[in-house]
Amino acid sequence: MKVLVAVKRVIDYNVKVRVKSDNTDVDLANVKMALNPFCEIAVEEAVRLKESNVASEVVVVSVGPKACQEQIRTALALGADRGIHIDTDAMPESLSVAKLLAKVVEQEQPGLVILGKQSIDSDNNQSGQMLAALTGMSQGTFASKVQVIDGSLNVTREVDGGLQTLALKLPAVVTTDLRLNEPRYAKLPDIMKAKKKPLEVKTPADLGVELRDHTRLLKVETPPTRQAGIKVASVDELVEKLKNEAKVI
Amino acid sequence: MAILVIAEHDNSTLKGATLNTVAAAGQIGGDIHLLVAGSGCQAVAEQAAAVAGVARVLCVDAATYEHQLAEDLALLVAECGRDYSHILAPATTSGKNLLPRVAALLDVAQISDIIGVESADSFRRPIYAGNAIATVQSLDPIKVITVRSTGFDAVAANGGSAEIVTLTAVSAAGISSFVSEEVAESERPELTSARVVVSGGRGMGNGENFALLEKVADKLGAAIGASRAAVDAGFVPNDMQVGQTGKIVAPDLYIAVGISGAIQHLAGMKDSKVIVAINKDEEAPIFQVADYGLVADLFKAVPELEQKL
Ligand SMILES: Cc1cc2nc3c(=O)[nH]c(=O)nc-3n(C[C@H](O)[C@H](O)[C@H](O)COP(=O)(O)OP(=O)(O)OC[C@H]3O[C@@H](n4cnc5c(N)ncnc54)[C@H](O)[C@@H]3O)c2cc1C
Numbered sequence: 362m363k364v365l366v367a368v369k370r371v372i373d374y375n376v377k378v379r380v381k382s383d384n385t386d387v388d389l390a391n392v393k394m395a396l397n398p399f400c401e402i403a404v405e406e407a408v409r410l411k412e413s414n415v416a417s418e419v420v421v422v423s424v425g426p427k428a429c430q431e432q433i434r435t436a437l438a439l440g441a442d443r444g445i446h447i448d449t450d451a452m453p454e455s456l457s458v459a460k461l462l463a464k465v466v467e468q469e470q471p472g473l474v475i476l477g478k479q480s481i482d483s484d485n486n487q488s489g490q491m492l493a494a495l496t497g498m499s500q501g502t503f504a505s506k507v508q509v510i511d512g513s514l515n516v517t518r519e520v521d522g523g524l525q526t527l528a529l530k531l532p533a534v535v536t537t538d539l540r541l542n543e544p545r546y547a548k549l550p551d552i553m554k555a556k557k558k559p560l561e562v563k564t565p566a567d568l569g570v571e572l573r574d575h576t577r578l579l580k581v582e583t584p585p586t587r588q589a590g591i592k593v594a595s596v597d598e599l600v601e602k603l604k605n606e607a608k609v610i
Numbered sequence: 611m612a613i614l615v616i617a618e619h620d621n622s623t624l625k626g627a628t629l630n631t632v633a634a635a636g637q638i639g640g641d642i643h644l645l646v647a648g649s650g651c652q653a654v655a656e657q658a659a660a661v662a663g664v665a666r667v668l669c670v671d672a673a674t675y676e677h678q679l680a681e682d683l684a685l686l687v688a689e690c691g692r693d694y695s696h697i698l699a700p701a702t703t704s705g706k707n708l709l710p711r712v713a714a715l716l717d718v719a720q721i722s723d724i725i726g727v728e729s730a731d732s733f734r735r736p737i738y739a740g741n742a743i744a745t746v747q748s749l750d751p752i753k754v755i756t757v758r759s760t761g762f763d764a765v766a767a768n769g770g771s772a773e774i775v776t777l778t779a780v781s782a783a784g785i786s787s788f789v790s791e792e793v794a795e796s797e798r799p800e801l802t803s804a805r806v807v808v809s810g811g812r813g814m815g816n817g818e819n820f821a822l823l824e825k826v827a828d829k830l831g832a833a834i835g836a837s838r839a840a841v842d843a844g845f846v847p848n849d850m851q852v853g854q855t856g857k858i859v860a861p862d863l864y865i866a867v868g869i870s871g872a873i874q875h876l877a878g879m880k881d882s883k884v885i886v887a888i889n890k891d892e893e894a895p896i897f898q899v900a901d902y903g904l905v906a907d908l909f910k911a912v913p914e915l916e917q918k919l
Pocket residue numbers: 374398399481810811812813814836837838839840851852853854855856857867868869870871872873874875878888889890891894906907908909
């Protein structure tokens with residue numbers, strides 16, 4: 362079974378982003394970029410499926426400007442076999458990403474597609490579900506456990522009330538939650554080897570997809586900042602403040 | 611113009627987040643219809659009909675929808691939703707699972723987690739773990755939106771008298787099935803709607819020590835939350851995680867115990883009215899957002915707090 366993994370280049374999760382002074386967007390100039398943490402988990406899961414002989418090949422795909430080849434190389438260093446870069450000027454909306462990925466699915470015919478549950482920049486949480494809709498595949502979102510059993514996929518999902526397990530017909534789309542696995546670190550020899558792994562570049566036009574804007578970003582603002590409060594010296598003072606000043610207990 | 615709101619329920623009770631979603635629909639303006647799809651869900655349809663501001667309830671009662679499987683439900687919602695200007699659902703795990711699938715079937719974008727309505731086509735939503743707030747305009751004929759419940763005060767659960775219209779199921783996708791669930795049973799209020807939340811982090815040391823927080827929570831009628839580090843370490847189950855990628859809470863009082871205050875955690879609780887932090891490290895970033903900070907060893911401070919409440 363071939364596994365396709367979609368990975369996104371995003372701001373490093375340790376960086377606190379700033380809003381541009383003209384409120385048009387956030388400022389990403391000279392900001393450290395990285396593989397979206399949920400995508401790292403997606404790559405790890407695919408590589409583990411290969412190591413346990415469930416998967417035969419792991420293909421990673423990323424949509425965006427040329428710089429996202431860096432993140433494809435990271436995924437290759439983590440153990441993916443080859444990469445596909447879909448070259449676009451800007452980071453497209455989730456629906457456009459899903460349409461491009463749907464074309465890749467048509468060409469590659471994977472048995473399983475793994476995505477992150479959420480990009481930590483847009484906080485959208487959409488692409489996997491949209492891809493599943495466009496390809497008619499089943500979906501196991503927010504997965505904390507994935508098991509292939511007799512040609513079907515059992516996915517345990519992190520839902521608001523606890524955990525839910527579904528059986529999905531393959532091919533299926535899975536989106537990863539944080540506890541699915543703990544990604545490995547790439548070793549130096551693997552990083553060197555990754556440079557020689559195949560990386561194919563395609564354009565949306567090559568895939569026959571015409572991208573269209575469905576939304577417009579009108580403005581981006583800094584949220585109201587909280588005033589730091591006071592330090593209390595004792596539990597007594599804390600209880601007194603909560604009762605008489607804040608009046609919340 | 612009419613707005614379709616997807617009711618969240620467990621086939622017997624309408625979930626609270628639906629009321630906040632109806633409130634968002636009210637701000638957009640237009641007739642509000644609630645879709646109740648489930649199995650043996652008549653009681654939910656009746657509760658839905660009583661919600662203030664709802665004009666019509668669409669009830670689809672079929673075994674297919676018992677577990678709200680996205681593959682089947684999305685086909686139904688896309689079919690029912692074609693003639694609406696907006697389709698809204700709570701930004702819970704079910705809404706997030708379902709609505710992007712619906713949007714793609716309708717070839718429109720989906721706007722996630724709105725916290726404000728600017729106009730019928732423009733909405734405010736947090737991005738980058740809440741470090742920026744974007745105003746986004748939809749260019750689509752049907753606007754498919756998930757609503758963050760902390761952004762909108764719930765409408766009244768009673769007082770309405772909507773008509774209930776029964777619809778038939780559409781054919782099922784048949785590509786997924788329910789196997790099992792582990793539902794966390796708790797006598798406590800629900801995390802996302804509790805008036806008081808007491809959360810523990812890695813500083814709690816282990817799962818047993820959460821008993822300290824439970825005693826405080828008992829006295830305050832509070833829900834218990836956790837940081838991701840506490841969940842990852844196996845102290846508590848995943849459904850207690852508060853943060854960018856967990857639950858979003860905005861109670862009157864949030865007490866963070868042994869939590870450092872990483873941006874991903876703050877994203878889930880910084881809109882709380884009053885924040886208390888108990889941490890032994892006076893430099894911990896949580897103190898930058900806390901109204902009342904207590905620099906102390908939690909193992910001493912929490913039992914004392916419990917006694918003095
Ligand atoms: C993609 C991604 C998503 C994430 N999503 C979330 C999320 O949704 N929610 C979330 O919470 N995190 C999330 N995180 C993790 C986040 O970055 C932090 O790692 C996490 O919040 C830290 O948890 P903590 O504060 O409990 O642990 P630490 O950062 O380890 O803090 C423990 C604190 O306890 C204090 N302490 C220790 N012992 C005591 C004592 N005896 N008395 C008093 N204080 C004590 C310490 O001083 C310290 O400040 C995410 C990370 C990533 C990469």
